[in-house]
Structures are given as C-alpha cells and as structure tokens.
Amino acid sequence: MFGMFKKKSEKEKLQEEYQKxxxxxxxxxxxNRKLSDQKAFEAEEVMKKLEKLK
Incomplete structure (x- = not known):
C-alpha cells in the first residue's frame, strides 16, 4: 500500500522506457522494418544511459 506513493528512480524509468x-x-x-530499426536504435541509446548510471 505504501509503495504506490514511492517515486521511481532514474534507473527504473530508463528500464521501463527500454522495455517499451x-x-x-x-x-x-x-x-515496417525502417520504423522497427529506429525503435531498436532508440532502445540502444537508452541502454547506453543505463550503463552510465552503473
């Protein structure tokens, strides 16, 4: 119950964005292969940000 007011950390936000x-x-x-490749590239950029946080 108390977890619903807990703010997400930067790492959790980036992980959710990566999964999405x-x-x-x-x-x-x-x-649409072109859009698929674009989304994959954006996901890799998010993963790089996650790696910097570690």
Missing part, C-alpha cells in the same frame, strides 16, 4: 521501445520494435518488425 524493445516491444514496439518487435511489433513493428513485421510491418
């Missing part, structure tokens, strides 16, 4: 971008990239891979 990877999912979008996978869904687009069957219909």
């Amino acid at each position: 971008l990877q999912s979008e990239s996978f869904k687009l891979s069957t219909t």
Whole structure:
C-alpha cells in the first residue's frame, strides 16, 4: 500500500522506457522494418544511459 506513493528512480524509468521501445520494435518488425530499426536504435541509446548510471 505504501509503495504506490514511492517515486521511481532514474534507473527504473530508463528500464521501463527500454522495455517499451524493445516491444514496439518487435511489433513493428513485421510491418515496417525502417520504423522497427529506429525503435531498436532508440532502445540502444537508452541502454547506453543505463550503463552510465552503473
């Protein structure tokens, strides 16, 4: 119950964004390869930010 007011850390936010971008990239891979590659690139950029935080 008390966890619902807890703010997410920067790391948690980036992990969620990475997961979202990877999912979008996978869904687009069957219909639009160019957009899929763009989402995959954005996901990699987010992963680089995560690596810097460690």
